[in-house]
Amino acid sequence: MPVPDYDGGSLVNLMASLIAARGGTAVAPQLRTLPAAALADTTTLVLLVIDGLGADWLARHAPHGLLARHRHATITSVFPSTTAAAIPTFLTGLPPQQHGLTGWFTYLRELGSVMTVLPGHPRYGGASYGSAGIDPARLFALRSVFTQMRTRGFALAPAHIAYSDFNRALSRGAEIHPFRSLAEMFRRARRLVRRPRGPQYLYLYWPELDRLGHEQGIASPAALAHLAAIETALADFLDAIAGTDTLVLVTADHGQLDTTAADRIALDDHPDLADGLALPLCGEPRAAYCYLRPGRVERFLDACGAHLGERALLRPSADLIAAGLFGPGPPHPRLAERVGDYTLLMRGAAVIRDRLPFEAPHTMIGVHGGLSAAELNVPLCLLRP
DSSP states (O other): OOOOOTTTSBHHHHHHHHHHHTTOOOSSOOOTTSOGGGTTTOSEEEEEEETTOOHHHHHHHOTTSHHHHTEEEEEEOOSSBSHHHHHHHHHHSOOHHHHOOOSSEEEEGGGTEEEETTTTEETTOOOOTGGGTOOHHHHHOOOOHHHHSSSEEEEEEEHHHHTSHHHHHHTTTSEEEEESSHHHHHHHHHHHHHSOSSSEEEEEEEOHHHHHHHHHOTTSHHHHHHHHHHHHHHHHHHHHTTTSOEEEEEEOSOOOEEOOGGGEEEGGGOHHHHHTBSSOOEEETTEEEEOBOTTOHHHHHHHHHHHTGGGEEEEEHHHHHHTTTTOSSSOOTTHHHHSOSEEEEEOTTOEEEOOOTTOOOOOOSEEOBSSSHHHHEEEEEEEOO
């Protein structure tokens, strides 16, 4: 399986270059193909994150499009290759090893709950962080890239998440601008680019490609049509900011791969596996964290071999931390308890899902979170007006 290139070829290193280019001090090595010195003299740096835009997928489906023509490099996401781990990297500059956010479903011992970290609700539903009296800024205690940079920062996000508890906590120091469409996102960015007050940094997040991939497949006509719409809107944006000293960087949090019914494993169909678990499977369907019941470890390991076979690689989570899969640097003090006892690394296009008794069935066609090249490799494109 491929692994993230934290030594100089990952999202962590891209953020190190951007932080240093805006006057901050990055803790990680800079991106080897784009050091801060190549960015520092540009007045406006724009980072556009297109959720779900895989490098291999882009090369296969739009080899002559705008993004492919301006592709600077292929870099890797983080592990797990998922929004819940990669977006905190974009917003803090840290790998999951250090920011400690390890998947869509994360067990937070300090709250006594498995949380959907980004929406900020317990997995079973209920009150969000803020409405429960929890300050996510204190809960996560992470410093945003906007407070690390020494220039003005702007965070442009969809209206339904722009002022969420999570986004406000990890975008601290930025001026937040919500939008409701692709056109509005670029329109708001255009206004900021055309009226700079010295060096500035804009972070734009667009989630629609990922949603289409989940619902219809990343190879679906809808996903391909949406890529064309993004490239058209981006070309119009570049025309609209002509004459400004701007560099637009386009990348993604992860790629996707499509699954079929044969790839989907339901834990309900394997009671021997479920019997060994102290908590529902956490993390991601492509990288599932297993919290085991005392006295059931050997039975669980045997059941994994019997029921999953070559469809999954089971490893002690402590070994993955030691191997640097979550990133370099001193681990977050709660990292070990957020990745369980063992991790199921799913092979091929396999996914494993553990549904709570009252959770509605939710089938995704496009998936991510694992260590395939389709999920892990993302493009880095550089465009100037």
